[in-house]
Amino acid sequence: MLRMSSLFLRTLRDDPADAEVASHRLLVRAGYIRRIAAGIYSWLPLGYITLRNVERVIREEMDKAGFQEVHFPALLPKEAYEATNRWQEYGPDLFRLKDRKGGDYLLGPTHEEMFTLMVKSEYSSYKDLPVSLYQIQNKYRDEPRPRSGIIRGREFVMKDSYSFDLSDEGLNFSYAKHRAAYIDTFNRLGLKYNIVSAMSGAMGGSKSEEFLAPCPTGEDTYVLCEKCGYAANVEAMKTTVAAKDSQSAPAMEELDTPNTPTIDSLVDVLNEKYGSGFTAADTLKNVLLLADGKPISVLVPGDREVDLKRLEANLSGVQEIALFTDEDFAKHPDLVKGYVGPQDAKRLGVTLYADPRVAPGTSWVTGANKKNRHMRNVVNGRDFEPVAYIEAAEVKSGDACPECSGPVIIDRAIEIGHIFQLGRKYAEALSLTVLDKDGKAQVVTMGSYGIGVSRAVAAIAEQTHDEIGLSWPAEIAPAKVHIVATGREDEPFNVAEQLGGQLEALGLSVLLDDRRDSSAGVKFKDAELIGIPVIVVVGKALAEGKVEVRVRKGGEKQEVLVADAPALVKSLL
RNA sequence: CGGGGCGUAGCGCAGCUUGGUAGCGCACCAGGCUGGGGGUCUGGUUGUCGCAGGUUCAAAUCCUGUCGCCCCGACCA
Numbered sequence: 035m036l037r038m039s040s041l042f043l044r045t046l047r048d049d050p051a052d053a054e055v056a057s058h059r060l061l062v063r064a065g066y067i068r069r070i071a072a073g074i075y076s077w078l079p080l081g082y083i084t085l086r087n088v089e090r091v092i093r094e095e096m097d098k099a100g101f102q103e104v105h106f107p108a109l110l111p112k113e114a115y116e117a118t119n120r121w122q123e124y125g126p127d128l129f130r131l132k133d134r135k136g137g138d139y140l141l142g143p144t145h146e147e148m149f150t151l152m153v154k155s156e157y158s159s160y161k162d163l164p165v166s167l168y169q170i171q172n173k174y175r176d177e178p179r180p181r182s183g184i185i186r187g188r189e190f191v192m193k194d195s196y197s198f199d200l201s202d203e204g205l206n207f208s209y210a211k212h213r214a215a216y217i218d219t220f221n222r223l224g225l226k227y228n229i230v231s232a233m234s235g236a237m238g239g240s241k242s243e244e245f246l247a248p249c250p251t252g253e254d255t256y257v258l259c260e261k262c263g264y265a266a267n268v269e270a271m272k273t274t275v276a277a278k279d280s281q282s283a284p285a286m287e288e289l290d291t292p293n294t295p296t297i298d299s300l301v302d303v304l305n306e307k308y309g310s311g312f313t314a315a316d317t318l319k320n321v322l323l324l325a326d327g328k329p330i331s332v333l334v335p336g337d338r339e340v341d342l343k344r345l346e347a348n349l350s351g352v353q354e355i356a357l358f359t360d361e362d363f364a365k366h367p368d369l370v371k372g373y374v375g376p377q378d379a380k381r382l383g384v385t386l387y388a389d390p391r392v393a394p395g396t397s398w399v400t401g402a403n404k405k406n407r408h409m410r411n412v413v414n415g416r417d418f419e420p421v422a423y424i425e426a427a428e429v430k431s432g433d434a435c436p437e438c439s440g441p442v443i444i445d446r447a448i449e450i451g452h453i454f455q456l457g458r459k460y461a462e463a464l465s466l467t468v469l470d471k472d473g474k475a476q477v478v479t480m481g482s483y484g485i486g487v488s489r490a491v492a493a494i495a496e497q498t499h500d501e502i503g504l505s506w507p508a509e510i511a512p513a514k515v516h517i518v519a520t521g522r523e524d525e526p527f528n529v530a531e532q533l534g535g536q537l538e539a540l541g542l543s544v545l546l547d548d549r550r551d552s553s554a555g556v557k558f559k560d561a562e563l564i565g566i567p568v569i570v571v572v573g574k575a576l577a578e579g580k581v582e583v584r585v586r587k588g589g590e591k592q593e594v595l596v597a598d599a600p601a602l603v604k605s606l607l
Numbered sequence: 608c609g610g611g612g613c614g615u616a617g618c619g620c621a622g623c624u625u626g627g628u629a630g631c632g633c634a635c636c637a638g639g640c641u642g643g644g645g646g647u648c649u650g651g652u653u654g655u656c657g658c659a660g661g662u663u664c665a666a667a668u669c670c671u672g673u674c675g676c677c678c679c680g681a682c683c684a
Contacts, residue, residue, distance in 0.1 A: 072676065357684080557644090
């Protein structure tokens, strides 16, 4: 039994000045966590119990699925990460350090390499597969901007699993098992979430899904079709636009459009000089970028912006994308800022990409590559030809669902889990092979699966808190029951103590507020702030032999005879 | 990387413009009253004023540098 009189806890009356989001504010105020440095937090007793409860649920579900727990160091030598090139690729996000001999080490940001090497060193036969291993470990990433308390930290707790299979079918099966285990896990954690298709990344089109907990303070944006259930990270959202046939459209025509460097100004002048009815959607925006230093132009409808994150995620084989600066325009005098058009792309030395919305056969108003001039009737396929179609335009609420064409909504969420078919990238880089039936070496195929454990604590807090404090689901609360003894006589304290014992005998963990020197008001406020699901008040009602049982979420209260309290409490959990 | 803001007691803040040797609330300690909604009275404890340098008889305050923290933007052709 935890006793408030001796619990290492100090709740704060005021919100900490550096906390913005609810989970951060309340976890600090309620004495769960304390900040040590940007994105680095300590866990106090109540917080650490909660974190371990989340870990326990995850561990139980992983074990139930037949995955085996191992544990790696967080401190790792660089060699394995050099073999997969991540020592370079991770860049400044990687915490690097040297030992006394000058050897390079890192604090693991994720452990694909180590798991791959472990399986390599132990297993060498197809008969050993499949196998799935996991660990719960601290991860270290030197984030450019740690944020929102525990939601994006530089040190955080992650459960990472890796599956190893001989065949693609095997990988599909392992992936499905993890997906099912994640569903069970997040359900038990009391999280609301959507499973959303995510970017498969640069490595060969394998499957990837994210578990997103909807929450206004989340950092991820995703689309959801309420009609058919389609859900996708905006980066992975597919747009389908039918090709048109505007081959018979009139020939291109140059228009005099003075002082129209922006879409808005262009639309105004078009409507003024060339008839009404032009909208931004009729114009074609040519967004110039440098892809690894080479100029490219991305074509999107004028009423859309380019979403750089989507573009980057979908443009494979390119390391770095940068917007054209005035300097870049100066280096390419043929590219007239504000009046760029795709029809002369070859002559101008620009590689053309188009968003799918700029479908083959569509006709546009676009820049004439001359100052103060635009062209109309510029037809895709006749007057210009993109080398590829890539998802680049921003997604808007109401856009058509790729599955059912219904309108999608856009929502924000916290990414709490990510499951991913890695394929053979790491196994190849680190030569993880097993002998097949014919005695031939086969490269193993892998999946990787992550749950943000500490982040899940924050996500649950975000989804369950109210104006007065935290409000945990029973499964992860630091205790199931919070008993508050009030008054100055001994009796309520004795009754509370006894009741605590009875509840513990029923298997319910108890936090007992046995502080003699605090007023009832202080104890009630603390109980609400701390957020244990059932609160039992032992005080006034004791005159009739009763205690008051309150449900933290919703606040319903009822008085029951002391003897009936344990059964009632148990029924509420 | 850019923009904005902030570093003064465990927490929240004032003091800085106009330099004179640090204050308020909460918390904490002692005692009294109160005892079901952060109650009250009296007395107390707590500070390298982020750090370094400079100006000055004198710096929390002015100047320079530096470190740290928070928020916003990572973009509009």
